[in-house]
Amino acid sequence: MAEAAVQPQGGALDAEGFLEAITSWNRQTAEALAKANDIGPLTDQHWLVIEYVKSYYEEHGVGPPVVKIGKATGLNAADICRLFPCGVVRGAYRLAGLPRPAGCM
Secondary structure: OHHHHOOOOOOOEOOOOOEOOHHHOOHHHHHHHHHHOOOOOOOHHHHHHHHHHHHHHHHHOOOOOHHHHHHHHOOOHHHHHHHOOOOOHHHHHHHOOOOOOOOOO
């Protein structure tokens, strides 16, 4: 698995390639995770989604659904899928340092 090779500064990854502690997240970690998951190069639109997802999680304790991401960023579902072709969870959530949601395959 490609993401297992990523060694984020100050943060370990779980077996699924998600940060074990959101507190170890930084922009360099997101860049490394993006590269390992064939996402990017990261654009302003990527960062808009990543930063929204991270702030939503910090406020609510869960990641936002794609509908909320779209409303908050002005992007439609097709735009979000283009930015994160592996999906919102394995893309935006992972790059934002969020844990993998329970029950998510």
